[in-house]
Amino acid sequence: MATHYLEFEKPIAELEAKIAELSQLAPSSGDFEAEIDTLKAKASALRVETYDNLDPWMRTQVARHPQRPHFINYIDGLFTDFEELHGDRQFGDDQAILGGVARFRGQGVVIMGHEKGHDTQTRLKHNFGMARPEGYRKAVRLMDMAERFGLPVLSFVDTAGAYPGLGAEERGQAEAIARSTERGLTLGVPYIATVTGEGGSGGAIAIAAANRVMMLEHSIYSVISPEGAAGILWRDGSRAKDAAMAMRITGPDLLELKIVDRVIGEPLGGAHTAPEAAINAVGDAIEDELKTLSALSPDQIRAQRADRFYAIGRFG
Secondary structure, three states: OOOOOOHHHHHHHHHHHHHHHHHHHHHHOHHHHHHHHHHHHHHHHHHHHHHOOOOHHHHHHHHOOOOOOOHHHHHHHHEEEEEEOOOOOOOOOOOOEEEEEEEEOOEEEEEEEEOOOOOHHHHHHOHHHOOOHHHHHHHHHHHHHHHHHOOOEEEEEEEOOOOOOHHHHHOOHHHHHHHHHHHHHHOOOOEEEEEEEEEEHHHHHOOOOOOEEEEEOOOEEEOOOHHHHHHHHHOOHHHHHHHHHHHOOEHHHHHHOOOOOEEEOOOOOOHHHOHHHHHHHHHHHHHHHHHHHOOOOHHHHHHHHHHHHHOOOOOO
């Protein structure tokens, strides 16, 4: 797959294009090896400098990168014996949220997550990761099953927000999101949520009302998208960058505000540059958190989760 460069990566793209051009000439002439090495060093240094100085709007672009690992990639990379469960037993099966039972490094778990799709066909199938009410009712069904069988719940958040269409509203979108959030808060089993890309609005929190909320280094987590905030504040969606700069939606800010509990490092250039390494890093973080939570009783798990959310916004 061809590399997709973001707007702020254009200087890196130009250097790497020059390297590729000279590399094609190198077999017929040995005159370019030194220049290729010099350009590679420049490109590497520029990438380090760029990613050491990302602003919130740049991180938003990385979080939305089309080649970033999606939930199906985490299923393949971290879990075995996955059995997908379909439907909410009320209306239908929403493919924006996938879930089922699986084994995580030998341990039985229930998993669920937003799936955006990777091309036109799959994006339409999964509705770009924007779930309808039946998706959140499926999530409640999965959490009920997890509690019944004493299985930890692992969720993977990557959505711009819940689907705002007329049909979704007619079928009770707000109620479904509220019920899913409520069920997460009342679970008596360990619940770990990881924001792997975008974590937008109630569509995200509905499957992130967890004991531990983690996020990847270049993911974002916010009450509304930067475009939505710009539209409300200035009636101008083109000012999304200004909104992103002001909203404190990135890992370091959210860690300081105690919105998230852990930020997981990504490979240089973002998770899409080395997906296997990024996926394994998420798996290691989940394993670490599960060890701590598994020692708690159901009542202790509920109390810890309640304390975590009550602490948000509390100032001494």
